[in-house]
Amino acid sequence: MSDLLSVTPSGLYCEAGGFYIDPWRPVERAVVTHAHSDHARPGSKRYLCSSACAPFVRLRCGEESAISCLEFGERRTINGVTLSLHPAGHILGSAQVRVEHQGEVWVVTGDYKTEPDPTVEPFELVRCHTLITECTFGLPVYRWPEALAEFERINAWWAANQSAGRTSVLMGYSLGKAQRLLAGVDAGLGPIFAHGAVLGPTQAYRDQGIRLPPVRPVSEAPLDVDWPRALVVAPPGAEATPWMRRFRESATAFASGWMAVRGIKRRRGVERGFVISDHVDWPALMEVVAATGASRVLTTHGYSAVVAKHLSERGLDSSPLETQFRGEAEEEGA
Amino acid sequence: MKRFVRLFEALDGTTATKEKIALLRAYFEEAEPEDAAWAVWLLSGNKPKGSANRTRLAAWASEEAGIAGWLFDECRSAVGDFAETIALLLPKACGSETGFTLAENAAKIESLAVLDETGQREVVLSAWRGMDGAERLVFNKLVTGAFRVGVSRDLVVRGLSEALGVPRDEVVHRLMGDWRPTAEFFSSLTDGAPSPLDRPYPFCLAHPIAGDPAELGAIEGWQAEWKWDGIRAQVIRRNGTTAIWSRGEELVTDRYPEIEQASRLLPEGCVLDGELLPWGEGGPMPFNQLQRRIGRKTVGAKLLAEIPVVLMAYDLLESDGQDCRPLPLSERRDRLAAVVNEAGHPFLLSPTVAAGSWEELGALQRSALGRGAEGLMLKRLDSPYGVGRRRGAWWKWKLQPRSVDAVLMYALRGSGSRASLFTDYAFGVWKGHELVTIAKAYSGLTNAEIREVDAYIRANTLEKIGPARTVPPELVFEIGFEGIQKSTRHKSGYAVRFPRILRWRRDKRPEDADTLETVASLFEPLE
Ligand SMILES: [Zn+2]
Ligand SMILES: [Zn+2]
Numbered sequence: 055m056s057d058l059l060s061v062t063p064s065g066l067y068c069e070a071g072g073f074y075i076d077p078w079r080p081v082e083r084a085v086v087t088h089a090h091s092d093h094a095r096p097g098s099k100r101y102l103c104s105s106a107c108a109p110f111v112r113l114r115c116g117e118e119s120a121i122s123c124l125e126f127g128e129r130r131t132i133n134g135v136t137l138s139l140h141p142a143g144h145i146l147g148s149a150q151v152r153v154e155h156q157g158e159v160w161v162v163t164g165d166y167k168t169e170p171d172p173t174v175e176p177f178e179l180v181r182c183h184t185l186i187t188e189c190t191f192g193l194p195v196y197r198w199p200e201a202l203a204e205f206e207r208i209n210a211w212w213a214a215n216q217s218a219g220r221t222s223v224l225m226g227y228s229l230g231k232a233q234r235l236l237a238g239v240d241a242g243l244g245p246i247f248a249h250g251a252v253l254g255p256t257q258a259y260r261d262q263g264i265r266l267p268p269v270r271p272v273s274e275a276p277l278d279v280d281w282p283r284a285l286v287v288a289p290p291g292a293e294a295t296p297w298m299r300r301f302r303e304s305a306t307a308f309a310s311g312w313m314a315v316r317g318i319k320r321r322r323g324v325e326r327g328f329v330i331s332d333h334v335d336w337p338a339l340m341e342v343v344a345a346t347g348a349s350r351v352l353t354t355h356g357y358s359a360v361v362a363k364h365l366s367e368r369g370l371d372s373s374p375l376e377t378q379f380r381g382e383a384e385e386e387g388a
Numbered sequence: 389m390k391r392f393v394r395l396f397e398a399l400d401g402t403t404a405t406k407e408k409i410a411l412l413r414a415y416f417e418e419a420e421p422e423d424a425a426w427a428v429w430l431l432s433g434n435k436p437k438g439s440a441n442r443t444r445l446a447a448w449a450s451e452e453a454g455i456a457g458w459l460f461d462e463c464r465s466a467v468g469d470f471a472e473t474i475a476l477l478l479p480k481a482c483g484s485e486t487g488f489t490l491a492e493n494a495a496k497i498e499s500l501a502v503l504d505e506t507g508q509r510e511v512v513l514s515a516w517r518g519m520d521g522a523e524r525l526v527f528n529k530l531v532t533g534a535f536r537v538g539v540s541r542d543l544v545v546r547g548l549s550e551a552l553g554v555p556r557d558e559v560v561h562r563l564m565g566d567w568r569p570t571a572e573f574f575s576s577l578t579d580g581a582p583s584p585l586d587r588p589y590p591f592c593l594a595h596p597i598a599g600d601p602a603e604l605g606a607i608e609g610w611q612a613e614w615k616w617d618g619i620r621a622q623v624i625r626r627n628g629t630t631a632i633w634s635r636g637e638e639l640v641t642d643r644y645p646e647i648e649q650a651s652r653l654l655p656e657g658c659v660l661d662g663e664l665l666p667w668g669e670g671g672p673m674p675f676n677q678l679q680r681r682i683g684r685k686t687v688g689a690k691l692l693a694e695i696p697v698v699l700m701a702y703d704l705l706e707s708d709g710q711d712c713r714p715l716p717l718s719e720r721r722d723r724l725a726a727v728v729n730e731a732g733h734p735f736l737l738s739p740t741v742a743a744g745s746w747e748e749l750g751a752l753q754r755s756a757l758g759r760g761a762e763g764l765m766l767k768r769l770d771s772p773y774g775v776g777r778r779r780g781a782w783w784k785w786k787l788q789p790r791s792v793d794a795v796l797m798y799a800l801r802g803s804g805s806r807a808s809l810f811t812d813y814a815f816g817v818w819k820g821h822e823l824v825t826i827a828k829a830y831s832g833l834t835n836a837e838i839r840e841v842d843a844y845i846r847a848n849t850l851e852k853i854g855p856a857r858t859v860p861p862e863l864v865f866e867i868g869f870e871g872i873q874k875s876t877r878h879k880s881g882y883a884v885r886f887p888r889i890l891r892w893r894r895d896k897r898p899e900d901a902d903t904l905e906t907v908a909s910l911f912e913p914l915e
Pocket of ligand 1 (some may be wrong): 088360
């Protein structure tokens with residue numbers, strides 16, 4: 055019997071159901087886990103995603119995209135295959151895809167994290183026979199510090215920059231990370247501004263009832279603004295552009311799981327790093343794999359070969375899934 | 389240890405000199421004397437006398453983390469740094485221990501030198517279990533001998549000087565020579581007690597002269613001497629014993645028995661600054677002859693006869709037990725002449741080069757090679773003997789300023805028959821507190837030296853970046869070249885043409901290597 059899900063040139067495909075999950079080429083029917091660029095691509099005829107995810111898919115794939123929505127936990131049967139979406143805790147609306155056919159259950163995690171985050175639906179553990187998991191941070195050196203403690207460090211950094219007369223420019227991916235940062239910092243410290251790329255997703259979060267502090271666009275800042283008091287949230291890469299000049303003296307920091315490693319921080323030339331990740335770390339990855347009860351684990355994204363080898367040594371049937379996902383290798387919303 | 393770890397992180401997080409000095413000052417003011425002594429020791433580039441080998445550390449860490457050896461290697465290559473890999477891998481601390489002081493942890497590391505594998509394992513595991521992440525990183529760097537911070541010795545001295553209220557030159561002097569990091573040592577920095585008997589004075593060093601020497605003013609105000617190509621050294625005669633220190637602050641008394649013997653004829657309470665030179669029939673022998681003696685701890689009679697060594701005396705730093713460095717050079721020179729003439733061979737008085745004009749002196753300078761010298765030294769006659777490399781009073785006017793002292797930064801495997809060895813090196817010079825590459829070179833060392841450098845690289849690899857292995861900035865080499873060009877390929881902005889390794893400068897510390905400024909000053913005259 056062939057696998058319920060398998061990799062084709064267009065992406066991960068469910069032959070029995072006739073749909074793709076996060077395809078990398080335009081297809082008839084695409085189930086999308088979340089709206090990061092390596093998961094949601096424009097051009098497919100029809101999209102299926104969680105209701106919370108739909109506004110972001112529209113932002114990414116075009117207003118006119120044909121999107122049908124599922125509530126989390128709601129089941130839909132397509133050609134005898136039962137499909138449902140479950141919160142992945144990665145960004146707002148991000149989903150794991152559960153696929154059931156003739157009693158066999160597969161779960162595709164998409165990107166996910168299990169630690170608490172007030173801006174997303176909490177991760178839901180879904181039991182399954184076969185698990186397809188991401189491995190962006192699939193090495194035992196990745197173990198996140200407590201996010202609350204890390205946000206305390208961000209606040210302290212902001213306050214120190216204020217006394218030193220330097221504008222605090224905090225960088226994080228514009229969809230998901232930026233909103234988590236906005237929700238986590240102490241907005242009482244001073245005014246918060248954001249780069250244009252951050253504003254759209256932030257408004258979409260607000261529209262869905264996520265409470266975020268007031269944020270003003272940098273481009274509309276008054277001429278006499280006291281920049282050194284401010285926190286500016288910007289996408290990574292902004293630090294190398296002329297856009298930064300307006301702040302004159304600035305302190306830059308990058309919020310990402312990669313910041314756990316000093317060497318990576320140094321190679322990227324980051325002045326200050328905060329370890330805040332929207333992916334699972336190694337212990338959480340191992341926990342989730344065990345808790346799903348899956349006897350077969352296919353790995354994708356990042357350190358897929360390493361994780362598969364480790365799980366095989368632990369007695370699981372595990373191998374890397376050959377996909378085009380290169381992981382958010384030090385680039386995206388990691 | 390937590391306070392020292394915070395200092396380490398803070399120093400790592402800033403490139404501003406002022407801020408670094410302020411951090412050092414605050415640390416030295418707050419830390420317990422024993423910890424402060426260790427901090428000075430470690431920040432000056434010294435290592436604890438003890439370590440554990442990396443294979444064992446990797447095995448213990450994998451065991452603690454519950455992972456296989458191959459997975460450790462995967463982590464190591466993703467992280468780059470060995471010490472950091474272990475710090476990240478270990479499970480969270482048990483939290484029962486209140487933490488140890490820097491001195492206590494250093495003592496543990498020193499104890500490893502005399503323990504067997506089981507004993508070492510016990511010490512290291514118990515240390516790991518009582519520490520958090522940042523502390524583990526520092527501990528692991530210390531235990532692997534890879535601890536480095538971006539502060540020069542000069543910054544440490546300035547921080548100490550501010551914290552203790554002791555003048556900088558005095559601090560430099562007290563940090564010279566052999567000392568051990570103890571509470572007593574740290575207290576001795578302030579108590580004004582006389583220096584230990586064998587402690588050398590800081591050497592006075594010269595900058596290369598960039599422009600026309602005539603710009604130095606009237607030639608009558610200057611003393612010119614030949615610049616000899618040997619090993620700069622201090623001979624200290626106090627209380628009936630002799631100590632010979634190299635410029636790299638290595639005690640080399642035993643390596644030059646002829647000098648030690650003859651030093652009995654020096655007056656009591658006398659310190660000479662000079663150059664150890666291999667000296668044959670009436671003249672200097674090439675430097676590579678001296679190299680045959682440098683590496684040896686003890687010298688046999690045959691070598692002694694083949695390559696006799698003299699001390700070409702430049703200066704007198706102490707006479708009758710009194711520090712005479714503040715006296716003008718002209719007066720020190722008179723006293724030096726008296727001392728050296730009295731003692732006789734193998735003490736020679738560095739001859740002065742007399743000239744009525746700068747042109748005349750220039751002609752003599754060009755004859756240096758024929759006399760076995762590499763140029764001239766110019767010293768102001770009214771200048772005191774300074775501390776370190778300061779502008780103004782001393783200049784070196786080298787015949788061919790076409791060499792720089794550079795620090796080994798990374799290495800690649802050789803090709804052909806040398807493919808198994810790391811023989812292709814990249815060298816850097818200082819730009820502030822950072823090294824920037826200036827040259828790549830692969831020839832010039834002896835086979836024995838190549839093997840030694842190869843072993844060093846393997847044991848001290850910091851990161852594997854592609855085929856390259858980076859090493860801590862520790863080894864200094866003199867690089868000769870044909871010319872200097874501007875270059876975008878090197879981070880320094882300059883590239884040297886036809887670089888080759890002239891010699892391994894074991895007598896130099898990394899901070900003694902040349903600066904980008906010096907390289908830039910060599911650039912113009914060669915255009
Ligand atoms: Zn994502
Ligand atoms: Zn992704």
